[in-house]
Amino acid sequence: MGKSTVISMAVVRRLPRYRRYLSELLENGVDRISSKELSERMNLTASQIRQDFNCFGDFGQQGYGYNVKELYNEIARIIGLNKSYNTVVVGAGNIGQAIANYSSFGKLGFNLVAIFDVNPKLIGLKFRDIDIRDVDDLDSYLDENKIDIGIICVPKAQAQRTADIFQDKGIKAIWNFAPIDLKVQEGVVIENVHLSDSLLTLSYRLNEAELFGTEEK
Amino acid sequence: MGKSTVISMAVVRRLPRYRRYLSELLENGVDRISSKELSERMNLTASQIRQDFNCFGDFGQQGYGYNVKELYNEIARIIGLNKSYNTVVVGAGNIGQAIANYSSFGKLGFNLVAIFDVNPKLIGLKFRDIDIRDVDDLDSYLDENKIDIGIICVPKAQAQRTADIFQDKGIKAIWNFAPIDLKVQEGVVIENVHLSDSLLTLSYRLNEAELFGTEEK
Numbered sequence: 288m289g290k291s292t293v294i295s296m297a298v299v300r301r302l303p304r305y306r307r308y309l310s311e312l313l314e315n316g317v318d319r320i321s322s323k324e325l326s327e328r329m330n331l332t333a334s335q336i337r338q339d340f341n342c343f344g345d346f347g348q349q350g351y352g353y354n355v356k357e358l359y360n361e362i363a364r365i366i367g368l369n370k371s372y373n374t375v376v377v378g379a380g381n382i383g384q385a386i387a388n389y390s391s392f393g394k395l396g397f398n399l400v401a402i403f404d405v406n407p408k409l410i411g412l413k414f415r416d417i418d419i420r421d422v423d424d425l426d427s428y429l430d431e432n433k434i435d436i437g438i439i440c441v442p443k444a445q446a447q448r449t450a451d452i453f454q455d456k457g458i459k460a461i462w463n464f465a466p467i468d469l470k471v472q473e474g475v476v477i478e479n480v481h482l483s484d485s486l487l488t489l490s491y492r493l494n495e496a497e498l499f500g501t502e503e504k
Numbered sequence: 505m506g507k508s509t510v511i512s513m514a515v516v517r518r519l520p521r522y523r524r525y526l527s528e529l530l531e532n533g534v535d536r537i538s539s540k541e542l543s544e545r546m547n548l549t550a551s552q553i554r555q556d557f558n559c560f561g562d563f564g565q566q567g568y569g570y571n572v573k574e575l576y577n578e579i580a581r582i583i584g585l586n587k588s589y590n591t592v593v594v595g596a597g598n599i600g601q602a603i604a605n606y607s608s609f610g611k612l613g614f615n616l617v618a619i620f621d622v623n624p625k626l627i628g629l630k631f632r633d634i635d636i637r638d639v640d641d642l643d644s645y646l647d648e649n650k651i652d653i654g655i656i657c658v659p660k661a662q663a664q665r666t667a668d669i670f671q672d673k674g675i676k677a678i679w680n681f682a683p684i685d686l687k688v689q690e691g692v693v694i695e696n697v698h699l700s701d702s703l704l705t706l707s708y709r710l711n712e713a714e715l716f717g718t719e720e721k
Contacts, residue, residue, distance in 0.1 A: 294712070299705055299708055299709065300701070300705055302704065302705070302708055303698070303700065303701035303702075303704035303705055303708075304685070304701060306704065307683060307684075307700075307701070329685075330685070365708065365715065366704050366707055366708045366711075367707040367708060367710060367711035367715075368704070368707070370711075372707065380605075381601070381602035381605040381606065382602050384598070384602070385598035385599050385601070385602040386699075388597075388598040389598065389699070389700075391700060392700070392703060395700070395703075395704070397703065397707075435710070436706065436707075436710070459710055460706050460707070460709070460710040461706075462702070462703060462706055466524060467524075468521070468546075468547070476706060476709040476710055477706075478702050478703070478705055478706035478709070480697065480699065480702050481520070482603075482606070482697065483520065483524075483606075483608060483609070483612070484517070484520035484521060484524070485520075485679070485695050485697050486609060486612075486614065486679060486695070487519065487520035487523065487583050487585070487612070488516055488517055488519070488520055488695055489653065489677050489678075489679055489693060489694075489695035490583055490584040490585070490589070490614075490653075490677070491516055491519055491520075491582065491583045491584060492516065492677070492693040492695070493584060493652070493653070493676060493677040493693055494583075494584035494587075495511070498582065498584075
């Protein structure tokens with residue numbers, strides 16, 4: 288107990304970034320790093336970094352900095368990388384195939400165990416050794432297999448129905464690539480990758496100076 | 505002048521969401537909507553919505569609500585969708601191909617005009633009518649063609665070099681899919697889609713209750 292469970296999403300979103308930077312430091316043979324050095328690399332303030340880590344416990348020693356390997360392991364544990372996860376992708380289109388192709392997710396412990404699609408030409412084929420199954424069999428597959436994370440790569444019209452099946456079958460985490468904000472039950476976490484929103488944010492920012500009739504940012 | 509140019513990123517990131525919802529309302533033949541109705545659909549407060557729109561000007565009338573078509577057009581203009589953009593993708597791997605395949609980006613005015621890769625087996629082929637070119641020709645291509653948005657889909661080791669070429673050749677907007685935080689010059693805007701960060705955020709949130717020894721959120 289003791290610690291509050293409410294970690295702000297801003298802090299949460301920095302955790303994977305910390306992991307990335309620490310992983311690079313490890314690859315480069317760096318054993319130890321100060322919050323100041325880490326802050327310069329990450330474009331954060333040192334006090335921000337110390338505050339973030341303090342949400343989760345006591346890391347580092349005054350005047351010594353952080354032991355990179357220990358800190359990496361601790362952050363990885365906090366993120367949940369000490370476990371492994373079974374995942375399924377629904378929708379074997381562009382983005383579904385791209386996700387299925389990411390071997391780095393497997394290395395992190397996210398094991399893609401099945402892909403589902405509606406297209407009869409794809410059903411029954413394998414994609415990198417993973418069966419492409421009929422989406423009509425998703426319910427029964429989830430009855431028989433323990434899946435931790437459901438990945439939605441279907442068009443937006445089918446996305447809520449897919450999310451509903453996931454939730455009905457006890458999946459507690461949904462990674463959604465459909466361009467829609469899905470309704471999920473209490474206790475189910477959802478993370479969206481809205482590609483077109485991201486592109487339009489870029490477009491806005493490209494035009495911002497012009498919009499306000501000044502070059503200033 | 506008058507208006508400040510500093511619109512918070514939180515507001516900016518909601519603009520594409522507003523556009524999505526308004527586009528759906530238009531598709532469903534809805535002519536008019538109150539900030540209250542819109543807020544319920546979008547899971548924001550009505551006052552938040554009014555504040556957001558006030559950053560950009562006067563929309564809507566007291567007691568009447570918003571004219572959906574007008575509001576849609578205004579948001580689209582603010583985002584910059586009244587123009588068109590030439591884009592190039594560098595890196596024709598999983599995600600590069602997925603991005604190149606998104607026909608909806610073309611409909612929004614983002615025209616993919618070339619794809620670059622290092623793989624000799626791909627160079628010279630076409631992908632959906634778009635030439636796949638040798639990445640060694642990126643510099644000269646950018647000298648001869650006006651490109652608005654550069655899309656980085658290469659591995660992280662090549663990402664900064666690609667970003668540097670884009671910037672040297674005057675590209676002011678970069679959409680980055682490599683799992684790295686790139687350095688960009690003042691005046692260049694960058695928008696990242698870090699898929700593994702997104703997946704690890706989901707993983708953290710799935711484990712959060714357990715981490716703190718309580719089910720509460």
